[in-house]
Amino acid sequence: MRELALNILDIAENSLRAGATLVEIAVQADFLQDKLCISVNDNGKGMSEEMLASVCDPFTTTRTTRKVGMGLPLFKYSAESAGGSFQISSQEGKGTFVAAQYRISHVDRMPLGDFGGVALQLVTMNPHTDFVFTAECGERQGVLDTREVREILGEEIPLGAPEVRAFLRDYIKENLTDIFGGRL
Ligand SMILES: Nc1ncnc2c1ncn2[C@@H]1O[C@H](COP(=O)(O)OP(=O)(O)O)[C@@H](O)[C@H]1O
Numbered sequence: 001m002r003e004l005a006l007n008i009l010d011i012a013e014n015s016l017r018a019g020a021t022l023v024e025i026a027v028q029a030d031f032l033q034d035k036l037c038i039s040v041n042d043n044g045k046g047m048s049e050e051m052l053a054s055v056c057d058p059f060t061t062t063r064t065t066r067k068v069g070m071g072l073p074l075f076k077y078s079a080e081s082a083g084g085s086f087q088i089s090s091q092e093g094k095g096t097f098v099a100a101q102y103r104i105s106h107v108d109r110m111p112l113g114d115f116g117g118v119a120l121q122l123v124t125m126n127p128h129t130d131f132v133f134t135a136e137c138g139e140r141q142g143v144l145d146t147r148e149v150r151e152i153l154g155e156e157i158p159l160g161a162p163e164v165r166a167f168l169r170d171y172i173k174e175n176l177t178d179i180f181g182g183r184l
């Protein structure tokens with residue numbers, strides 16, 4: 001994975017698989033402090049403490065006991081190899097919170113990549129899940145809350161409808177350009 005956006009997609013897919021009806025994704029940059037924070041919060045089924053303890057450490061887990069994915073370990077690695085850190089917390093029946101921090105200027109920090117494309121894909125392909133995307137850079141902030149968009153559109157028009165999709169694509173793109181200006 002050479003784009004953080006793809007890491008985000010993988011982490012969000014975990015949330016969807018966990019049955020989340022609301023997924024909040026934030027990308028927050030602070031160039032003065034040279035810090036980037038990415039977080040994904042969901043209200044899915046969560047994980048047991050035992051599961052939580054093992055998800056980030058696939059290599060120390062006995063491979064025969066369960067299938068081990070790489071989404072969380074890779075996300076963790078992306079942060080820790082870029083002067084940052086990683087957190088995960090989860091509660092069964094409540095949800096899961098995953099966050100990674102990066103030093104923006106670190107040579108091994110992966111570029112953000114097509115975060116807008118990932119956001120658009122998540123929103124248009126998952127009609128039964130709501131998303132809140134937050135993009136922040138210093139004073140600039142943009143929020144896209146699909147619950148608000150649905151409210152405006154009414155029940156009959158899905159977010160994946162061609163006109164809505166085109167609108168969202170442009171809206172997301174313009175906002176991200178405005179906020180990050182391609183600096184991530
Ligand atoms: N948001 C989440 N909610 C509930 N369980 C999760 C969540 N994220 C990860 N998990 C659990 O941790 C496992 C490992 O996730 P991951 O590292 O992304 O690998 P994979 O998705 O390929 O299994 C998942 O299979 C799932 O059981």
Ligand SMILES: [Mg+2]
Pocket residue numbers: 010011013014069070071072
């Ligand atoms: Mg995964």
